Amino acid sequence: MWPIRAVRGTALAAITCLNVSAALLALTGCTPRVERIPGGEVERSQQEPALSGNGRLLATVTERRGRPTVQLRDLRSGAVLPLRHLSRHQPHSSPSLSWNGRYLAVITQRGQRRLALIEDRLTGRAHPIRLPGDREPVRLSLSPDARTMALQVAVQGRWRVELIDLGAILEPDRSAGERFSGPLQPTP
């Protein structure tokens, strides 16, 4: 177990390693630390965290004028980053980021329907994702390279996860040095 010991009065805390086997210590090195993410000038409730693949950006859902709204923060500077298409169509839920944070996917509300939307922060474009049969997503996850999205939908009263290929509409957002990987093609 890794108990986390907070340092009162600062945003930082340290994790001390107790009750961990010697073998586990050898495996982990045991130097983790914890940081509490501030809510901005007005302390806001923050929910549904999503890290970018490189760990530099954090998306959360916060209350803005009483409406759950996605917020994107640069973890190095602490700055809240602008989002061109995500200041409306609340409530937002289930944010997900690609590796470098170029793409932010989130579930939005259009009228009475939920709709997955991907904002391309490089081009400023928005990509609404409509599923066949007008199924409505309740949760989503973007692959790190943004080639694939997984969506949780209800089909005949049961939760299902469906995968879609985004290769036709999004450029990949890969980590530096990552080898090219083709589209997913399961073997028979």
Place this chain on the structure above:
Amino acid sequence: MKTTSSLGGSLLLILTLSGCGGDSIRPLHSLNSRLADSAETRRDPSLGQGWLASLSSRGGRERLELIDLRNGQPVPVPGLNRADAQPISLSVSGDGERLALVRQLGDSTELMLYRRSVGILQRLELNPAGVPRAVSLDGRGRQLAVQVSRNGRWEVDLIQLP
């Protein structure tokens, strides 16, 4: 100006009729069929690079399952699931090596980290105390963000992992 308006109106009509407003996407039918056939229900997806973690239910029991998307098959995760624990939230690292999990075990809600190569599940204790709810790992599995309830409000903690 009139021509422009006319063209704009026609374009709007065509877009409306064609259901535009959604980008063209391609469902991965083969994988989706396997996912549907292999569980009664499946929820809370988390994608790595070629990996899908989700909560799948069979026989009324829900468990965390990690699927290799190259072949659509689940991979073994010994020691990750407990019959007496209810998984709540999960996240997988980009390479599928690490899984973060929030689970309910009796009266306790726990934040856990699983390392697949060594088959070890560790508890990450929160201090100041709080109740974890939703978790996210970064691509390398070295940083974790977790939504925590403290004193009646939701906060997000960042945890650097070795």
